[in-house]
Amino acid sequence: MNSVEDLCGVIGSKITWGRGEDPQQLTADTPLLEMGLLDSLAIMEIISALANEHGVELPDTEVVAANFRTPKALWAVIEGLSAGAAK
Template identity: 35%
Template structure:
């Protein structure tokens, strides 16, 4: 697991699942299983923006970008790379 994905995994497990979720993996379907709902997704986005100093566009708040920890990690990586290139 890449560093961003590991941090996202740990955040979801601790803050959204309140320490549960031992079975949570990089490919667990977060939306499909109801792990992320609209409220927890916004909470996660706020944390991502603060932790990685990025601003997530509302157009990127899609099921595809938040389906799994790996997808969220890829989204964050794109934002971080874009910020580093500017």
């Protein structure tokens, strides 16, 4: 995963859109929680996809609502983890 746009794709693939609701294109600033797009299952599926498909292990301490408010917020966590691993 190389960008917040890639992350938007991962998140978008884990969202269950409502009946009769057209799937939307997510942007870095999409308010995921405010719009009700994520529930606890979707968050766990995102965490699993990040680990299994992209090798990004999200520590339990980072699984908090603030980090899932927008794709950009989660991307900042991922970048921080990558920077920490590079040290």
